[in-house]
Amino acid sequence: RRARVQCAGTAATPGGVVGRGSGVWRYLTPDKIQIWARWCYPASDPGQLKTFVQYQWNGAWGMVARYLAGGNLRFRFLEERKADLYLATGLFQEWETWDWSGVKDAAVPPDAAPVSRNMLRLNQYLKYAVKLNETVDFSAMTHLQFPLKGRSLQPRWSLDANLFLQAGKRLTFVVHWDHVFDRNRGVPIDLFYYSFSTGLQYAL
16 A cells, blocks of 8 residues: 655745745555655756755664755756656765664674664656656656765665556556665665555545
């Protein structure tokens, strides 16, 4: 089961330039929850400054908490009636706390204690969306996130992809895939995790 609650709106600065803010609560599993807020400035230009804060929790991995704060410069290379393509680059600070609940028993040291760390990362992402026909849409976003101090050649790579099949005016059938590959985790869990799911989405 998945659930997503999103709110968004625009606001004008004293200079008359319009920015857009959004907030999202995303329930993926009982052990995996994400919350984030973003501000885009200006709201609709080909180039945008996007700032964000984010909170993640993943009990299955043993990730007690991950907090992110940063910004990206996002550039729109394609925006048509049926397709969009965006590329972004930026920096963010990451604070993490891990326990050992997701680690195999043989790899847990006798004096295991929670692991806390923070690091600055370089963020690169690509987002593509296309309307395949009147009832089918596809979107995908991929991130490469490089540590800037130590293990800089071991980025975290993630992909989130969705296929939307319109089943009615308000009802959509969704096929979802996401994965994360990371050789630089706080504790020695698996390098690669993926998720595949299907479901129905109802628009109020």
